[in-house]
Structure formats: C-alpha cells, structure tokens
Amino acid sequence: MTAQIIDGKKIAAETRELLAKEVALFHNETGITPHLAAILVGEDPASAVYVRNKERACAKAGMKSTLHKLPSETTEAELLEMIEQFNDDSSVHGILVQLPLPGHIEEQRVLDAVTPLKDVDCFHPENVGLLAQGRPRFQPCTPRGVQVLLEKSGIDVSGKHAVVLGRSEIVGKPMAMLLVQKGPVANATVTICHSRTANLKEVTRQADILVAAIGKPNFVTAEMVKPGAVVMDVGINSVDGKLVGDVDFDQVAPIASSITPVPGGVGPMTIAMLLDNTLTAARIAAKG
Ligand SMILES: Nc1nc(=O)c2c([nH]1)NC[C@@H]1CN(c3ccc(C(=O)N[C@@H](CCC(=O)O)C(=O)O)cc3)C=[N+]21
Numbered sequence: 001m002t003a004q005i006i007d008g009k010k011i012a013a014e015t016r017e018l019l020a021k022e023v024a025l026f027h028n029e030t031g032i033t034p035h036l037a038a039i040l041v042g043e044d045p046a047s048a049v050y051v052r053n054k055e056r057a058c059a060k061a062g063m064k065s066t067l068h069k070l071p072s073e074t075t076e077a078e079l080l081e082m083i084e085q086f087n088d089d090s091s092v093h094g095i096l097v098q099l100p101l102p103g104h105i106e107e108q109r110v111l112d113a114v115t116p117l118k119d120v121d122c123f124h125p126e127n128v129g130l131l132a133q134g135r136p137r138f139q140p141c142t143p144r145g146v147q148v149l150l151e152k153s154g155i156d157v158s159g160k161h162a163v164v165l166g167r168s169e170i171v172g173k174p175m176a177m178l179l180v181q182k183g184p185v186a187n188a189t190v191t192i193c194h195s196r197t198a199n200l201k202e203v204t205r206q207a208d209i210l211v212a213a214i215g216k217p218n219f220v221t222a223e224m225v226k227p228g229a230v231v232m233d234v235g236i237n238s239v240d241g242k243l244v245g246d247v248d249f250d251q252v253a254p255i256a257s258s259i260t261p262v263p264g265g266v267g268p269m270t271i272a273m274l275l276d277n278t279l280t281a282a283r284i285a286a287k288g
C-alpha cells in the first residue's frame with residue numbers, strides 16, 4: 001500500500017474560498033470587515049512562516065490583518081498594555097499573540113490577558129472550558145484543521161482508536177478533546193501519549209489515526225505506525241532552513257493509508273481555521 005496524500009493546501013484554499021463568500025455577506029449585512037491583530041515579539045522561524053502566510057490569506061478572504069512587531073526585549077508589562085489596547089478597541093475582532101514568547105515573558109499571564117471574545121487561538125481558560133464541555137465558542141485552529149482534513153478526505157473517525165502524540169495546550173490536548181467528543185468526525189477512542197510514555201512505539205502502533213504533534217523532526221518512524229493507519233503530521237520544524245514534519249514521511253508513506261505532507265498538509269488548514277475564528281469573533285462583536 002502506498003498512502004493517499006492529503007492535499008492540505010488545496011483543501012485549505014477551498015475552505016478559504018467559502019469563507020471569503022461568508023465574509024462578503026457579513027460585510028454587506030453589517031458594514032464590518034473582520035480584523036485580526038497579530039502580535040509578534042522577537043524572531044522565531046515557525047512564526048515567520050505563519051505570519052507571512054496568514055497575512056496573505058486574510059487579504060484574499062477580504063479580511064483585515066495587522067501585524068504588530070515588537071522587539072525581543074519588550075517587557076511583559078509593555079506586551080500586556082498592547083493587549084489591553086486591542087481588547088478595548090472595537091475595530092479589532094481577533095487578537096493573536098504568536099508563540100513562543102521570549103523567555104523573560106510569562107506566556108500564561110499574557111494569553112490569559114486576551115479577552116475571551118477575541119481569543120481566536122482558543123487559549124483562554126474560558127474558551128478551553130467551553131471546548132472541553134463540547135460547546136465551543138472558538139475552535140482551536142490546528143486541531144480543527146486536522147479534523148476538517150479528515151472530514152474532507154472521507155476518513156471515518158467514529159469508534160476508531162485515535163492516538164495523539166503530544167500533550168501541548170496548542171495542539172495535543174485540544175486535538176484529543178475534538179476527537180473524543182460527540183459529533184461528526186469525532187466519537188473516537190482517544191489516547192494521548194508523549195515523550196514520557198512508556199513503550200511509546202507500542203502505543204502509537206495501536207493507532208487507526210495517528211496525530212503527530214510532538215515537535216521533533218522526523219520523530220515518527222515506520223515501526224511506530226500500524227500498516228494502513230491514517231497519519232496526520234502537525235510538525236512544523238525548521239531543519240537546515242527546510243520545513244520538516246514530525247513524521248518521517250519517506251518511511252511512513254509506504255505503509256500508511258493516508259498521510260499529510262509537510263509543507264502542504266496541516267499548516268495551511270491552521271490558517272484557514274484562524275480566519276474562520278476571526279469571522280466568528282467579528283460576528284460576536286456585531287451582536288454586541
Ligand atoms: N499563537 C499562536 N498560534 C499558532 O497557531 C502558532 C503560533 N502562535 N506560533 C507559531 C506556530 C506555527 N504555526 C504555523 C501555522 C501554519 C503554517 C503554515 O502555513 N505552513 C505552511 C508553510 C508553507 C511555506 O513554507 O510557506 C505549510 O505547512 O504548508 C506554519 C506555522 C502556527 N503557530
């Protein structure tokens with residue numbers, strides 16, 4: 001068997017086209033152009049890719065996006081002040097603080113400062129709580145992107161064993177929540193495993209659907225994958241200036257039934273879902 005390659009770039013483009021129509025309708029009804037304000041503190045290679053693609057995608061979907069670049073020496077107080085300004089600015093609908101932040105800034109305090117109504121990353125405890133209870137306000141962008149890729153690829157998730165490799169707040173944990181909950185492209189039996197899991201390979205080999213989000217280039221090798229499994233690669237690792245996933249694609253593609261490439265897999269979907277959340281935030285603002 002050689003895997004069907006899931007074309008995230010194409011599915012994301014289709015998703016964004018539909019979204020652009022929704023944005024145009026919303027604008028006709030309300031006069032509002034959804035506006036995403038992104039804050040980038042210092043430099044980070046994955047963030048640089050994200051910023052570039054996100055700006056372009058917003059423009060194409062008829063949304064406004066502003067990028068606020070701050071030097072790496074920015075203090076936590078200065079960053080909190082900027083967030084406060086955007087919280088209070090009714091012309092800003094979504095606020096995204098790019099991670100990672102420089103070491104001297106406490107990430108949790110900063111993320112908690114974003115008003116939950118503009119929290120397009122779905123990081124605020126109120127939004128994580130709503131998600132955990134199965135009544136999300138925003139959908140976490142990367143996990144939701146994975147779910148849409150599964151849906152558009154016609155992959156049946158219900159009753160399957162989904163193994164999520166990685167327990168981050170940004171991908172692993174919310175991914176598990178989406179897959180285990182009741183509803184479409186869900187109802188899976190979910191295992192979360194990570195770098196401290198004993199017999200990791202035995203666990204990942206049980207996966208019908210394996211989501212790799214451990215942040216280590218080429219970490220998932222052929223012996224970790226059950227033949228015929230669906231492999232979703234969330235990794236965005238920069239190796240010698242090249243983008244590499246968490247899955248060793250050349251080894252795993254021949255045994256998987258479906259696989260996402262990097263680039264061109266989950267990454268573009270993350271952006272499409274971010275735009276979707278920005279429209280949701282603008283709708284929330286329009287309702288007052
Ligand atoms: N608050 C916050 N939320 C995030 O969601 C977040 C973040 N911070 N910090 C950085 C990481 C990284 N990330 C990416 C998303 C899409 C691509 C993406 O578009 N990837 C294309 C790249 C193609 C190219 O090379 O241009 C692809 O995989 O095909 C990359 C990186 C989101 N992140």
Ligand SMILES: [Mg+2]
Pocket residue numbers: 276
């Ligand atoms: Mg929608």
